[in-house]
Amino acid sequence: MAIDEQQPDGRDLTFAERYFTQPAPVREMPEHSRDPRVALSVLESEMLLDGDPAKNLATFVTTYMEPEARYVIENNLHRNWIDHAEYPRTAEIANRCVRMLHHLFHGVHCPEVPGTATAGSSEAVMLGALAMKWRWKNAREKAGKPVDKPNLVYGADVHVVWDKFCRYFDVEPRQVNLPRGRYTVGPDDLAPQIDENTIGVVAVVGTTFTGECDDVAGIDAMLRHLASTRGLDVPMHVDAASGGFVFPFSHPEFEWDFRLDTVKSINVSGHKFGLVYPGVGWLVFRDENQLPEQLVFYEDYLGERDATFTLNFSGSSAFILAQYYNFVRYGRQGYASLVRAMDRNSDALTERLAAEDALELVGGEPRLPLVIARVRSDEDFTGTDLVAELAQRRAWMVPAYQLPPDNDDQQIIRILVKVNQSRELADALADDISASIADLRRRAAGHHVHKRVHRGHGY
Structure with missing residues (x-):
């Protein structure tokens, strides 16, 4: 010192x-x-x-970027994204990212600016839901109908931001519990909640609970049926905060995006599998008609007349530019390769944990590159005990939590597998899980457990 x-x-x-x-x-x-x-x-x-971010297997958020990407961030932290007059190329690059995502999500007609950059998916969700509310309000007022009882329909597998939107913006939340033994929702679950006051329906592609997807195609078919038989024109917003940067590459045949007629808006997190540090998100509309003019503000005190559609105002351009760097750096083939790498390591970890008789694997396909497991009910320890043992053993950060209703009596363990987590790391984690289970069983049987001496992960 x-x-x-x-x-x-x-x-x-x-x-x-x-x-x-x-x-x-x-x-x-x-x-x-x-x-x-x-x-x-x-x-x-x-x-x-x-904790060490490299061992944080709980977070969906990006914890590693290349030196060149960090250079982009460091050299643009001072550049205010909202100041389009002074930084017009930055504004153009943000619009390029939106257009690229619109194309990635099978949008057509190539609108000039079909969405906006946001501080993260939470802001994108708020803006997308506000657009649905105002489109519903405008249609109701035009028809001479009341606008005092809007509702939003979604499953209990959504992120808490949807509950926040309903509370903050005075919309009735019609949340549907998950059917027993299932971890996503489909058309039969949501349809009974829909009426003329429904501003929209939310479907999740890559839930934070199990990484699975709602039945988006089934929900789309149900909404089209309601439109033709009952005259209910209800749009769908797809919350693809995590899945939007995964499924176009891992499951290109999976139809969840603008290929479905009722999908009008999509949010995605650049700071999750978009591979950018937090925080940057994106809201992408199907076309220009999805953004009511009442939500666009015009201001000119920064040097020229600008249209803005944001909840935040000033913010650094660094992470928007880092997103564009990633698009240029990796391209579609690069993102596909990175997703394949994550899937392969996730599959390898899944195979190892499937061999542990103390654990039961959870979830189906398609899903994000992660592993979901629960401790079997006949064991004398819980998921909480197991993740605490992992934290003590080698400072692994793994979450154990309850599923949403009606499956909230089940505790699961979720392990994310990301680009900076190599096969060696996955094998080391599997070894530590196996050793932790053995130690927990010995303690439950009343045996003293000696502190292990590490000799790599093959002990």
């Missing part, structure tokens, strides 16, 4: 003695400035208490 200064008696005073022996500021801003090296050291010492 470098020397900071000397006391009056001539004794050296190090950074450690001067700053590290005092509690960190937690309530009040410090009175005096500090050397930048001191401030950095204080902060970095606290970051040591966080």
Whole structure:
């Protein structure tokens, strides 16, 4: 630790003695400035208490980018995306990304700007749902009908942001519980909830619970049937926060996007399998007609008249530009190769865990590159016990949680497999899971368990 200064008696005073022996500021801003090296050291010492992102198998969020991509981010953090007058090429690059996603999701007619960049899928969901609400409101007012009781229909497998939207924007949430033994929803589950006040239906492609997909094609057929038999024109929004950057490459024949007539908008997270650090998301519309004019704001105080459709305003361009870098860097073939790599390692881990008689694998196809398992009911330990053992063994971060109603009596373990998690890492995790199960069983039987000495992952 470098020397900071000397006391009056001539004794050296190090950074450690001067700053590290005092509690960190937690309530009040410090009175005096500090050397930048001191401030950095204080902060970095606290970051040591966080987990290693490379071992975070819980998060869908990107934890690794190439040095060149990080260079793009570092050199554009100061560039304000909303300032289109001063940074017109940045605005154009954001629009290019939207157009590329529209094409990837089988959009047609090539609208100029069929959507917008967002701070993440949460903002994209809010904006997409607001567009549905205002389209419904405009149609009702035109027909001379009341607009005071809008509702939104979705399954309990959605992200909590959909509940937030309904509460924040005064829409009745008609959430359907998951059928017993199933982890997604389909047309028969949602249809009874739909009426003339339904602003839209939500389908999930790649749920956060099991990585599976709602029956999007079946829901589309149901909505078309309601339109032809009851005159109910109800759009579908597809929440593809995770799956939007996976299934076009892993299951190109899987129809979940604009190939289906009732799909009017899609959200996707660039900072998940789009392979960008948080946070960037995207909202993509089927066509220009999906965005009501009342939701577009025009302002000119930044230098020229701009149209904006956002909840946030100022924000860094860095992650939008990093998304474009990835599109240029990888292309369709590169993304497909990366998804195949994740799937292969996920399959290898699945095969290993399927051999563990203490575990039962959960989920079907198509699904995201992850593994879902639950501890069998006849074991004397729980999923919580197993993930705690993994954390202690080698600092693995693996979540154990309850499924949504009506399956909330089931606890599952979810393990994400991402691009920076190699086959070697997957094998090491499988070894640690096997060893952890053995130790938990011995403890349950009353035996003392000695602390293991690691010799790689083949012990």
